[in-house]
Amino acid sequence: MATTQTLTPAMERQRNARLRRGMLYLVLIAVGLAAPFVAYPVFLMKVLCFALFACAFNLLLGYAGLLSFGHAAFLATGGYVTGFLLSSYPGLTPELGILVGTLAAVVVGTLFGALAIRRQGIYFAMVTLALAQLVYFVFVQSPFTGGEDGLHGVPRGALFGLISLRSNLAMYYFVFAVFLIGFAIIQRTVHSPYGQVLKAIRENEPRAVSLGYNVDAYKLLAFVISAGLAGLAGSTKTVVFQLASLTDAHWHMSGEVILMTLLGGVGTLFGPLVGAGLVVSLQHQLAQSPLGNWVSVILGLIFVLCVLSFRSGIVGEIAKSVRKNFK
Amino acid sequence: MTQELILETRGLTKEFRGFTAVDDVNLQVREGHIHALIGPNGAGKTTVFNLLTKFLPPTRGEILYRGKPITGMKANEIARLGLVRSFQISAVFAHMTALENVRVALQRRLGTSFHFWKSERTLDHLNDRAMELLDEVGLREYADVLTVEMPYGRKRALEVATTLALEPTMMLLDEPTQGMGAEDVDRIVELIRRVARGRTVLMVEHNLSVVSRLCDRITVLARGAVLAEGDYASVSADPRVREAYMGSEAVEEGASA
């Protein structure tokens, strides 16, 4: 049939892209499984939690074109809700605590999104920042968050009531599984019928409207998915470190996730992972060195450098040079 | 050909901070017509389009589609009524292939456009229909090409294919031949003539030869207000139109083409 013949190159290219992605996942999974035997599991868990946070942020900025300056609110909402539940109800298993924390972030995300989504560009960023500050003050004042002290000694418990997460190795594999689930959700979202419309909206919003799409609703869904996954990252982090604190709600955290995403490569699938790994490692290394007090300054300088010299981020630049040299 | 009104405006007015861009316009478009909206630069033609498709809210006045007021509807709802517009500046999804451009229009009717958990492969069964539409505008060999890499004239044809994917009852085309060479213009004119069968078209057009070849009826806009209305012969003979807009040479050029 003539039609199928003409379509072959397109379909083949898509299939190749899918195969390439599949290979990358396999490598990612292999590396993830082996990693705790090479590096310190607690450090790796921190990287994975922030990587998931950055991936969630990237879905919004890279694929929906929305710059949120308030993503810390979702990370913290997940973290506090999970921390409070697991501390208050000893019978509750960690996966349920994390699930409720994630749902709480979805609810907060829906509220934020409904208020912010109509604004464009910098106004959108400002509304999200303002709402996140509001959430920050709520957390400072609320009795259930422990105020300035935060929540300490959150029990890790046993997964499904069966597998104790006390050992860092067991905890690590659980966190890795959570990361993979979050990553898979983002993957699928980007390569779904919804992802196609989202892409069209990012490419040409008025045209998408003229085709009959209610663009605000599509953007809102991206915002809610992103907020939920950020909450998932926060909830998981609370279980790992048995701690929820105001650091997660502070606007610095909203800035840090922007840095991780831009550094690794916005709009690329693996960029946020690379960016989070780099930033967390740097913070880790610097904290132990005499430059400990200069962490923020050094990160700031890296940020400036990144924005000025390689705008597509590390993964973005690599992808570009691969495309140039192998095409 | 039916003579029912499909689109009508009553006292349509748009003011931008005191400046009246569209001034008390009463427009009547008949079903099945190719209706031209012409006028000098800045006359308010694009603004009328933006009002009709709700990309801008009118300051005053009413818009009726098949006799029913649509003034309070949202832009995307207007499209769902079957009233689909194009843009003065070519509007394509640049980093998608020609096929994907058309398919994203086709996929709306599937009702799965919020399904973020499904594979995009569930859209593959639309590819055949998308190819037919590309074929209709002569873009079969561009199916797999990223739209940024297509020549300008082909992008405009792609817009038509994307619009047709929605099976519109009425198409609003804002200067479909702007910036094109003569060959591309002829191709687009033929295309419009073909796709206008069984549809209504309202088009803004500067090229009077195109207008004279295609259009059943013409409305002339000047400084936001309707200056004249009628078929090509009566409008081009109108001295006010000559004075305000065309200049006598332009009219003769158009008529002789």
Ligand SMILES: Nc1ncnc2c1ncn2[C@@H]1O[C@H](COP(=O)(O)OP(=O)(O)OP(=O)(O)O)[C@@H](O)[C@H]1O
């Ligand atoms: N959003 C806006 N805000 C302020 N003024 C506007 C706006 N849009 C259009 N105008 C003004 O309204 C007038 C009509 O503009 P419009 O774009 O409708 O003209 P047009 O007939 O389409 O012209 P052209 O042939 O150049 O496309 C112009 O003077 C323009 O400057």
Ligand SMILES: [Mg+2]
């Ligand atoms: Mg115009």
